[in-house]
Amino acid sequence: MAEEQTTKVAAKAKKSQKTSPIATANDRTDDEFIRDYLKPSEGWTSWTHPLTKQNYTLGLLSPHVLSKDDFKACFDIIEFTSGEDYKSASTGWHPAMKKKEMKSPDLRYILVKDESGTVKGFTSLMPTFENHEPVLYCYEVHLLPELQGSGLGKHLMNFLITIAENIPSTKKVMLTCFISNTNGLRFYEKIGFTKDGFSPRDRVLRGGKIVRPDYVILSRETAHVELVDGEMELEDEN
Ligand SMILES: CC(C)(COP(=O)(O)OP(=O)(O)OC[C@H]1O[C@@H](n2cnc3c(N)ncnc32)[C@H](O)[C@@H]1OP(=O)(O)O)[C@@H](O)C(=O)NCCC(=O)NCCS
Numbered sequence: 001m002a003e004e005q006t007t008k009v010a011a012k013a014k015k016s017q018k019t020s021p022i023a024t025a026n027d028r029t030d031d032e033f034i035r036d037y038l039k040p041s042e043g044w045t046s047w048t049h050p051l052t053k054q055n056y057t058l059g060l061l062s063p064h065v066l067s068k069d070d071f072k073a074c075f076d077i078i079e080f081t082s083g084e085d086y087k088s089a090s091t092g093w094h095p096a097m098k099k100k101e102m103k104s105p106d107l108r109y110i111l112v113k114d115e116s117g118t119v120k121g122f123t124s125l126m127p128t129f130e131n132h133e134p135v136l137y138c139y140e141v142h143l144l145p146e147l148q149g150s151g152l153g154k155h156l157m158n159f160l161i162t163i164a165e166n167i168p169s170t171k172k173v174m175l176t177c178f179i180s181n182t183n184g185l186r187f188y189e190k191i192g193f194t195k196d197g198f199s200p201r202d203r204v205l206r207g208g209k210i211v212r213p214d215y216v217i218l219s220r221e222t223a224h225v226e227l228v229d230g231e232m233e234l235e236d237e238n
Contacts, residue, residue, distance in 0.1 A: 021168040022134045025127040026106045030061050033108060037166040038159060047112070049150050056120065056147075057113050063103045070111060073119035075099060077142045085178040089214040107139060110156060112147065120144045123156045127167055130174055131198055135219070136164035138175040154191055164222045172196075172219040179214055193218040 028036060038044075038060065047056045063071070078098065086093035106128065112121040121143035128137050138160055143152055157173075164170045174196060177184045199217040202210050 020129075020134060021170070022127045022129060025167045030065070030108065034060050037163045039162065039166060040159075047152065047155065049147070049152075051150065052146070054146075055115055056152075058110060059113075060108055060110050063105065063107050063109065066109060066111075070119050071102070074109065074111075074122050074124075074140075074142075075102065077119070077121065077144060078140060080144070081142045082178070082181070085180050088180060089178055091214075101139070110159060112143070112152065112156075121147050121152065121156075123160065125160050125163065127163075127170065133171050134167070134169045135172050135174045136160055136167065136170055138173060141175075153187060157191055161220065161222070170222055172221045174217065174219045176215050176217055179212070179216060185216070188218050191220075193220045 025033065025037060034040065045058050047058055048054070049056070066074075075095075075098065079093075079095075083093055102124070104126065106126045107124050108126070109122055109124045111119050114120050123141040124139040126137045126139060128135060130137065138157070141153060141156055143150075160173050164173045173193075175188070175193070177188060179185075196217040196219040200213040200215070202212050204210055
């Protein structure tokens with residue numbers, strides 16, 4: 001009986017995930033995704049560096065339409081900015097696994113290109129379920145040094161916050177950051193991210209040795225709605 005009930009609950013959860021706003025968002029074409037969730041202001045595809053006055057273009061696209069060169073540029077930027085953090089973490093740096101993850105069909109990239117069309121930075125995001133909650137997961141945000149400290153990181157993360165706010169029921173923007181990436185942690189703290197309740201905790205081994213996780217899960221909550229049994233309910237109508 002208990003087994004039957006568990007199967008029913010699992011089937012219901014699966015059904016509601018299939019018909020959820022997350023599934024709807026993931027079914028959108030890139031143009032629809034931009035129109036319905038990013039809802040950008042005119043001119044959003046241009047960005048000028050406040051100090052160098054160099055112009056950059058921004059664009060949102062799915063992994064299957066990323067050119068080989070753009071994909072490689074994104075991979076190289078991750079390796080350049082964060083390769084050491086991966087190598088010194090318990091998970092290690094595994095290029096083939098990272099490339100596979102970077103091609104996950106539900107990911108969307110926002111690429112930052114210079115005037116020659118070369119990728120100089122990017123973020124990638126995915127509407128998904130984490131611990132049964134609808135969230136927008138930020139997979140990556142990486143800028144080459146010429147763009148760091150320019151306000152662009154915050155500009156890109158604001159796009160993610162807007163997208164999360166516009167996908168009904170989405171509770172938060174979530175991400176993972178290595179503890180060794182102190183600059184990244186300060187950046188996220190500055191833009192309102194805090195440690196998520198699902199972030200891994202210290203483990204105390206027999207003998208008292210404390211094992212600290214080498215990454216932290218951070219999140220920033222969205223403002224408004226909750227999905228209850230497939231129906232939208234406003235948490236706060238004011
Ligand atoms: C992390 C990263 C995306 C941040 O983007 P950025 O353009 O450098 O950051 P911004 O200039 O937008 O900074 C936004 C705010 O955070 C603050 N900030 C950024 N880095 C900071 C740091 N190391 N210490 C304290 N504050 C920091 C800025 O002062 C700014 O504050 P303000 O809004 O009051 O002016 C970028 O530096 C980067 O690509 N780093 C290497 C890759 C990386 O670590 N990615 C994260 C992987 S988890």
